[in-house]
Amino acid sequence: METCKLEKRGKLFILTLTGEDEHRLNPTRIDAIRSALNQIRSDSSSLSGSVLITTAHGKFFSNGYDLAWAGSSPEKIRLMSYKLRELVADLISFPMPTVAAITGHACAAGMIFALCHDYIVMRKDRGFLYMSEMDIGLKIPAWFMAVMSCKIGDARVLRDVVLKARKLTAKQAVESGIIEAAMDSAEETVKGAVELGETLVKKGWKGQVYSENRKELYRKVIDKLGVDETTDDVKNQNVAIATPTSNSKM
């Protein structure tokens, strides 16, 4: 069953999470996303001046981990965590600017996935950014905190997001300094992402250098990705971080 599709429009690569479901981050979906990212990296035109846009169909960008699928199985929980961390490693090292076009709710791990894009545009008429963990009594792993502290600069907003489980509309997210722009509808949001993408394409940046600079900027995240202490993942599993020219582990 298809969980995402990849299109190419000039130098824009548009990755869409398909289907009207909650786009939960289970191994199947994460593998499909990573496979699409691999495809982009193998495309020779991606060496410079390209941009990734990630978006989704339906009411949800992503509602987080597939807790129903994992049930009470520690192995499944660990697997989802490990795969999400590999996906985030891919995104943080991705050799081009990344834009998330948020057309629905982005919650918990789904919000983390959104935050791991360089630019975020979001529809203003519906949908929340929401770290739900406090409300459902879940511990947030250190690596999630690293992502949030990299992407949310205001101390009170960060506290609200983490300790108050505050739901942010697109307008509030712009005012809080978390996202770029709030747009009128799902179509306008994708359109805005494409326009932003085109301005970034014009810069013609070298992909490998972009990747290295982003990794260094968000070094705090890279340093924490090897472990998820909330899934009993005490063994420091090497999360492979692909570079544009090789597949060396970091």
Place this chain on the structure above:
Amino acid sequence: METCKLEKRGKLFILTLTGEDEHRLNPTRIDAIRSALNQIRSDSSSLSGSVLITTAHGKFFSNGYDLAWAGSSPEKIRLMSSKLRELVADLISFPMPTVAAITGHACAAGMIFALCHDYIVMRKDRGFLYMSEMDIGLKIPAWFMAVISCKIGDARVQRDVVLKARKLTAKQAVESGIIDVALDSAEETVKGAVELGETLVKKGWNGQVYGENRKELYRKVIDKVGVDETRDDVKNVAIAISKM
């Protein structure tokens, strides 16, 4: 001599630094505060949906370390530092949201103590937040800097607070993104803290999970609170006392 009192109002625990003095953070006062925090933790109703409100009587929330008590004794200075760090560890791991109702000056270690609360409301008609160290020639320890950098996001405000010893009124503290709200008077400030407390109580959050998530959010502070590299700073402390 009583240095603080603890009351319970429903699910709100209200800790008040009593007396009209400067509420200096000496071992006696810190022990009393920690003892109150222990009492709260032992209260079974504190397991979820509770809130701590910390406030003070008089002109001062807290004017910092008791430098006069410590004098030039390295042991006393070290003791105050280790006790304050234990208190901060308590606060950062405390199993419920914490609100500081600042009804007077909060300076140096007193400002750090205030900053270690999740929410801060403060009276707007008097009182400053003030890291006085630069003005009295004292080195600020790394763990203070960790608290400041966790709680003050704006780079220029951080610089002003640390390197300019800037005094912030409640209004400036709200504008600077440090505190949540500035209220008209001491009574209004406590009232505001209680109202905020009640909205947090309604959330019914699990206390242990709350404490764990806060520790992880402020991991930078937890990582630094074990050491105070300035604690043998006897010469500079003597100079600071002579300027008081």
